[in-house]
Amino acid sequence: MIELELQTMTMENRQIKTVVRQIKEEYPEDCWLNEPLAPHTSYQVGGPADAFFKPTSIDDLEQVVRLCLHHKVPFYVLGKGANILVHDDGFRGVVITLERCCHQLFHEGNLLYVGSGCTVQELVEYCENHGLAGLDYLSGIPGTVGGALRMNAGAFVGEIGDRVLRIDALNEKGQRVQIHNEEAQFGYRRADGLVNKILLGCWLIVEPGDPRRLKEAREDYLRRRAEKQPLEYPSCGSVFKRPPGDYAGRLIEAAGCKGLRVGGAMVSPKHANFIVNVENATARDIYELIVLVQEKVYQQFQVWLELEVKLVGFPESDCKRVEKPDYV
Numbered sequence: 001m002i003e004l005e006l007q008t009m010t011m012e013n014r015q016i017k018t019v020v021r022q023i024k025e026e027y028p029e030d031c032w033l034n035e036p037l038a039p040h041t042s043y044q045v046g047g048p049a050d051a052f053f054k055p056t057s058i059d060d061l062e063q064v065v066r067l068c069l070h071h072k073v074p075f076y077v078l079g080k081g082a083n084i085l086v087h088d089d090g091f092r093g094v095v096i097t098l099e100r101c102c103h104q105l106f107h108e109g110n111l112l113y114v115g116s117g118c119t120v121q122e123l124v125e126y127c128e129n130h131g132l133a134g135l136d137y138l139s140g141i142p143g144t145v146g147g148a149l150r151m152n153a154g155a156f157v158g159e160i161g162d163r164v165l166r167i168d169a170l171n172e173k174g175q176r177v178q179i180h181n182e183e184a185q186f187g188y189r190r191a192d193g194l195v196n197k198i199l200l201g202c203w204l205i206v207e208p209g210d211p212r213r214l215k216e217a218r219e220d221y222l223r224r225r226a227e228k229q230p231l232e233y234p235s236c237g238s239v240f241k242r243p244p245g246d247y248a249g250r251l252i253e254a255a256g257c258k259g260l261r262v263g264g265a266m267v268s269p270k271h272a273n274f275i276v277n278v279e280n281a282t283a284r285d286i287y288e289l290i291v292l293v294q295e296k297v298y299q300q301f302q303v304w305l306e307l308e309v310k311l312v313g314f315p316e317s318d319c320k321r322v323e324k325p326d327y328v
């Protein structure tokens, strides 16, 4: 029976299984096999990863990354999963989170170092407690600093990229590198210079601030978020990027999509750019609703909404379907 299974397995799958077993043997306490990803994402959906690796040191991280690169085994760096949609069948390969190996947070004068595995919440609280201004507008953005850098997360008056001096990372070959602000190529919810890099931590530029004022600002940002966003349901925040000169939420609402449902997924009646998991949605429900919204908005306004959420474990055909088609 096992032999038959092995015969029908593709070369690639066999390679993955071998490497995954090796990681488990070397790091039994830090590696989980067939780990469901749903609890690791804010959408609360998605199937298992072959291996889920939480290194306790950067040396261990480097070892495993090199092993995966050598054997061409896919790996995915996960933050808090606040901006991803994981396929119902999960991810074939190794998912890696840096919360244990990249968790430093300290400052020297007007420069602050934060590890990628720290949450944005921890960063904002540290700044508030130490009277450091310049990052308070990130209050309430779920996720890690690594995810925020990769997405150039921002809200209200700024984005994290505005404050980055340089980033420590592993490059595509698994070597340690430093990436300066201009090399990161920060743009609106993108950082093209950080694609395929593993971000370990970064230096941010801050300035002295009054802790009382920072606390008031944080509370104000949180209040404004709670007023506008359907925080009572699992979501990924904004599904689509802002199209030039307009708002995705406005177009979706005007196309009559508020309240639209596929299975357990719904376009939020409170904020049209949020697709929420209202009733045990599957990743397929959410995905099909995304496509439906894109089509309806396009039919009415000839605007193709670009995804802000990242698809994980989806086949190429699904990824292509949500990209701008040729006729647009």
Ligand SMILES: Cc1cc2nc3c(=O)[nH]c(=O)nc-3n(C[C@H](O)[C@H](O)[C@H](O)COP(=O)(O)OP(=O)(O)OC[C@H]3O[C@@H](n4cnc5c(N)ncnc54)[C@H](O)[C@@H]3O)c2cc1C
Binding pocket: 042, 076, 077, 078, 079, 080, 081, 082, 083, 084, 098, 116, 117, 140, 141, 142, 143, 144, 145, 146, 147, 148, 149, 150, 151, 152, 153, 154, 155, 197, 198, 199, 200, 229, 231, 235, 236, 237, 238, 310
């Ligand atoms: C309720 C809600 C509100 C939100 N509001 C906002 C908002 O106001 N502004 C905003 O910008 N976003 C917002 N988001 C989206 C999300 O919070 C951000 O995109 C966040 O930065 C994602 O961080 P994460 O750690 O969860 O990343 P993940 O979702 O885990 O990953 C996102 C991407 O970053 C990559 N990544 C993560 N860590 C690393 C690393 N260390 N090295 C390399 N790549 C890495 C992943 O591979 C993936 O490509 C919201 C989400 C929710 C659920």
